[in-house]
Amino acid sequence: MSDTPAIELHDVVKQFGATYAVDHVSLQVGDGEFFSLLGPSGCGKTTTLRMIAGFEYPSHGEVLIHGRAMAATPPHRRPVNTVFQSYALFPHMSVAQNVAFGLQMKGVPKHELGPRVQAALEMVRLDGFDQRRPREMSGGQQQRVALARALVNQPEVLLLDEPLGALDQKLRKEMQFELKRLQHRVGITFIFVTHDQEEALTMSDRIAVMNQGKVLQVGSPTEIYERPTCRFVADFIGETNFIEGQVVAHDGGYATIQSHDGLELRGVTPRPVSVGAHATLSLRPEKARLLTPDQAQSVQETFRLAVKVELVSYIGSDTRITVRLNAQRTLDVWEQNTRSTLDRNAYWQPGEDAVLVCPPENALVLVE
């Protein structure tokens, strides 16, 4: 591993006509990192990936791979390989021919092809499939062929464009694990495009969250989830309750906001705020607790909101409770079902009075 970043984007812009698909994006991806580009569809993540691969050229800014500028390098001369969302396996070639293709293009001598193809297929556990045609294989197997076809070239960076998107839930989980394992084994940089936040959180070393062509936040999965710096990230990753208001006080990384319906709420501020600024309090449903009024009296926590239970959904691992704060506002609270019981009284009932409590370090005050 070297100190030069594997990928650098400097102020990259991609315009299609008047629309900005990618809007002034700068990123650095370290050597050997598993880096995800996460965002809703149309956010520019795939275009960003395609500019790294060389299928699109930036309208402005530059792309560097291991410190080398790529402006004049067509895709076939770049030291990166791509796993496509649709796999893009060549239908007229066997699995072995698909995997050998990149090596042949590089002019690897014939006698080396066989062993290297075999090794690549073994790595993705497809040994013995070399004479199959892509269409004779399942989605998961095609996915592995696509991986082998890219990895056999020993690229400096592997680009993966929603590679698990077409697989069913169970296979997806398996492949997530498999991809992590492969990355450890080959030790090269992975850039992984996905719209699935859970997938990004599970697999990545770092994540860049994108929306409308812009990178909103770059950070580790915990940073992204626990300390989102803006409302979009908090909303897109996981679920959360938002309460809008104005900052009335702040000190030492905490701020208090007054909501429009007069509540005073306190939370952590990931970014500096000033009094009077518009702000949103983000409260993750699993970070709040629901107590009976009796229990609440003995608890010392800053948030104490008197609520009425409105809707209770039992979903197995959790119980999801919607509580009504006042005529305008409801909040969601998730309780983990740590006890196994059929006793109805162990769960909340609609209509019950309750108190929602939450320590300020579990809530976030976000300013735009």
Added chain:
Amino acid sequence: MIQRKPARWLSQALRSYAILVYAFLYLPIVVLVIFSFTRDEFGVRWTGFTLDWYIRLFNNPRLMGAAVNTLIVGVASTLVATLLGTLLALALERYRFRGRGAVDGLLYLPIVMPEIVMAVALLACSALAFDLINALTGHVLRRNLVTVTIGHIAFSISFVTVVVRASLKHFDRRLEEAAADLGANSWQIFWRITFPLILPGVIGGALLAFTLSLDDFIISLFLSGPGTSLLPVEVYNRVRRAITPEINAISTLMLLLSITLVVLSQLAQRRR
């Protein structure tokens, strides 16, 4: 309850109707084949089986010459039309450019244009061109197999383009990106990925062009010169006079050839 599935009688009626229409389509073909084996010298009555007419056919130098001419024109026009049509299909499917609509329109016109209009236009054009050459150089040119071939190419290009475009439409451009990603340059991409994958379409288009050339008789009639007779024209000149079992026989052979070519063309396009 009212059963809302198509009523039984309705689908039965539809089926019978369809069978009748198919019978209508194939009756003449079957009759023709059968009556190419009759002994009846007027070719319209069944008076016993014979292969005489086929034997006579192969001993008729005029018909055999026409057949050879037809094959020459067919092969030549197919080669050129397939090449030009494939290039056009690539241009139209791969590029967005100004005037694309006009090119599209010009390509579809030969398909819908009544053949006789095209034939007389080509006839007039060749006459004018020959007069011009005569006036400028003193050479006297005559219509021959070359003029017919040029005409056949002019209408075959469109058909080839349509067929190849269809195969390009299903073509996944990401396969080419994948090849570039794996280090192939544009030349390698074309010959190793694009061409093998559109080859069925190209073969299909070529077989179609060949069939069209073999079957065409209007353009052949107008553009072939004296002494360069083509098979369909030869048949036309004979059938205008009378039915003969000899024509039944040659027609049967032509039908067989066309059907074989269409089946091959379909098979080529289906294999992916």
Added chain:
Amino acid sequence: MRVIGMIDQIRMRRDRRNLLALLAPGMLWLLAFFALPLVIILLYSILTNGPRGAIVWQPTLENYRTLFTQTIYVNAYLRSIRISLETTLICLLLGYPLALFIVRQPAHWRTLLIFLVLIPFWTNFLVRIYAWQIILANNGLINGGLTALGLTPLALLNTEGATLLGLVYGELPFMVLPLYAALARFDFTQLEAAADLGANRWQAFWRVMVPQTMPGIVAGSVLVFIPTLGQFVVAELLGGAKVDYLGNLIQRLFLRSNPINWPLGSALAVIMMVILLALIFWYFRVTREDER
């Protein structure tokens, strides 16, 4: 960044060169051997016919006047348009139920059935029309049968009925293919929806299915009507060349009549082209509206 602008330009220039290489050969061929000839007959149609069919380079509208005033020509295209319309209508009546039947079959049957329609489409037209002579001739198959049953033979060949039969026979595949394409796109659960809303079969057919398959109906009709208008073989082989249609007139004026008259023939061909272009224009208007 300026470097990027330059690279983009190089890339665009290379693209343009490639495009030209792909486009030029075929386009030049079509322009020289398809478009130019059409322009030439347009030109011929306003020239004067000289003695023994020579072209006199004297502009005139006489050819068009002749075509619009002399009864044999006026009658010829009225007759042509009539028989083309009849052919189109009969093809529609035969083709729609057939296409409907094919679409409702299981997938593997569908391919085979449409292929069976396709085969005559690509086989020699002349030969297939000739085959009807064997069936219809005075001593042919039908009359042979009638005589055997002791009935009087009928004059079937060399009638307008025979011409119509041959035209329908020849053009039917052109009708079935677009109808099939249109019906294949039709969502048949809509008929159930229509029934659910109280429409009977007939209403569902006319108000739901026909409007949605209209592009296919129009395409098929145009594809049948246009070639029929230029037909001359059928009238000659089955109709006995008793009456003139547009196609026969053009053929005669260019090849046979004594003396030949290319300018007049060109004018006839031009009129046919105009009808064709008008129909195509109409077709695109109808289908475009449908797309919206």
